[in-house]
Amino acid sequence: MPTILVIDDNPAVATALEVLFSLHDIETLHADSPDAGLELLARVPVDLVVQDMNFHADTTSGDEGVALFGRIHARHPDLPVVLLTAWTHLESAVGLIKAGASDYLAKPWDDAKLMATVGNLLELSASRRELGRRRAREDRERQALERDHELCGMVWADPASGRLLSLAVQVARSELPVLVTGPNGAGKEKIAAIVHANSAVRTGPFVALNCGALPAELIEAELFGAEAGAYTGANRAREGRFEAADGGTLFLDEIGNLPLAGQVKLLRVLETGRFERLGSSRERQVRVRVVSATNADLPALIAAGRFREDLYYRLNAVELKLPALAERPDDILPLARHFLPAGKRLGPAAEQALLRHPWPGNVRELRNAVQRAALLSPGSVVEAAALGLPGAPRTSAATEPDPAQIEAALARHDGVLAQAAADLGLSRQALYRRMDKLGMRRG
Template sequence: MKRILVVDDNPDILDALDLLLSLHNYQVITASTIKEALFAANNQRIDLIIQDMNFSQGTTSGEEGRCLFYQLQEIVPTTPIIIITAWGQLEIAVELVKAGAADYLPKPWNDIKLLDIIAENIIEPANNSNEKSAQKNNNTTENTSSNFIVESQPMKQLVAMANKVANSDISVLITGANGSGKERIADYIHQNSPRHTNPFTKVNMGALASELMEAELFGAEKGAYTGATAMRKGRFEAANGGTLFLDEIGNLSLAGQMKLLRVLQTGQFERVGSSETITVDVRVISATNSHLPQAIEDNTFREDLYYRLNVVELNLPPLAQRQDDIIPLARHFISGSHQLSEQAASLLKQQPWPGNVRELENHCQRAMVLCADEMLLPEHFMLGANSAKVDCSLSINKAESIALDASADKVNLQAVLDKHEWVIARAANELGLSRQALYRRIEKHQLSQTEEH
């Protein structure tokens, strides 16, 4: 299970992110101070970090977050760091992304966008080599194709068209509502194409600030801007020989559209700070939930770029129009020994699913957490009138937990910390201590995480 360190001085934000990430099978470690964050980074295996920018009451400059970021970079230089910032600190956030941060999100953040950024960076960080990306794609090709859940007639027709375009190099525009599975279709096309042994690289265009777009897509030379301490490859270069998926293309600025058009026309670009022209062989698949023809009329999207991207359009219908897919998808999302009851299946088929497949997956994850046994009932999905009927038997079985008081000795402290894989919040809860008190005892006894074998 991937481990995420969340650093924020607001306990409500820590709780909210802990719940969100736990529902999506991430192990969460929380820290409310800079000291706790540095301690966790020094003593535990961390796969990704989410950090706030201010940690002292009344502080709003973002300088504390800047200092923490650079300290974390020294301790765990290869661990992706996502910045969560207030609007007034966007300039610092942009600086940190240029210095190597995986991404940033303004407060209040969008849960779906945050999860997408985490998935992109925790599975295949941007600084992975092409060789690793190719190996990943080689290992997952068969599973990706065979596990595509398609039962409804509209989806069977769409997949048949996807198979037809997969063998060519033409640009494909995938349209459809948020959460309907556009990225999944793009991945399917790549995995069934002659390029499947080469990288499938994803870029969320809607999340790119205009100041970062050029460096993110085309790379930058060392010293090209403040914080550029090493040469950075862009996404086009990383995708060479493979497929580049440009999600939320409708949100790209006009300036960004002009730069993108050139590389699509010529296959050539220069890194920021360099005069050397680089040529790449990349297939582009893009996606949007926007109505681009209307955007063209409104002069917010270039018509020439639209026709360059839209050689073939695949329109992905919303989940409500593909009812035959709902139950097979739900059963796919339900893992382990859990089973879907007939009553729950009937309830799922009656829902409008405005969030589409992503919303269905979230409800399935939540249902498994709320279910005390193996049978998932309507109340576990918290839908409509059933949302108030929560199974409260989820709480930890106290007979199986280790009852320790605040004066627990070194051996017991080590045992509980190792049991919870050093997730401080969970260990502190079992010990009946606050996180701060547990940190003090760890320092007192000079405890460290047991090596994993």
């Protein structure tokens, strides 16, 4: 059962609120002074506070309420506080909303409106507690992951990245081939390096080949090597990537671009560990852990006759699916800060612009945007305009916020409309009207 603390010197107000809250299965505690309320908060768990703005009969300024809220907020910054105010205290209440209060209601209050506000805040409070527990658990898991495994400098904070890394270090211990899938620029080679660094062959070489960056006629020579004269321009014998990776890991990026002839030879190496250089009949033996990656739809390539099905299943003993950056939003700001040069930092508006952008180019696009913005920013603070991203923050307070800006403000304040309105420079009623005009739900 949730608990609300009412801090009001008027016993009639406390009784009325206790009766109202009891009808909704809410326990009510009462304190008749700021000091008594703070003492209760220090020893009893409370989910929400409803406080008056004045506590003496001869006081009408609202200053006591302002001081009380300041003390509550300093000691319990996440505790929702609803202000009960006379119209003469409206300006003070609006100021407290900007300082972090959850909402304000005028006396005499409307029971339905009060319960709607209280219900919303209690639900948010419960969500915050659950979020806090989940984040604490994720922090413990993250610390264990970073303590017990080599993550190759991976910058991450999103739970989706944590789940992927947990799986990557788990499968690294086996000798099975691994297929890393995900969009371009998402960081597939980093995942391959982490698999290698936590494998039984971690002391061996890590060799990478981008199968999409070479002409088809040269890929086989790159993979398996070539004897002198094996093809035009081959003036001397050269070893291939398999030989170079012997005793370690070979990372084959954009594996979907490998020609069919190369696929046949790759399949044989995966099955036997044996191959011949181009232009040679001498068989060579290697022990190589293969990690491949692709952003292509390999089953579609199989259906089109461009990729061997038996090779696909041989490569895909374990699949690691790397989400797009937009699907792991908690990684965005840590990565952006990582890409900034020393002495530079992101301004608040720049951080919000980064969080709003969909990042179709993933981590690569983020890195380029941040480094370019840092170059264009003469001072130490990188502002939103320097990022050159669509949906930049409003430059004028008179401009009405668009849906994205409203959603961002609501997200920053856990859905509390009064705090989101203050963030946007609007009154609560103006935000209601704007949301209604845009067809947005209030909660």
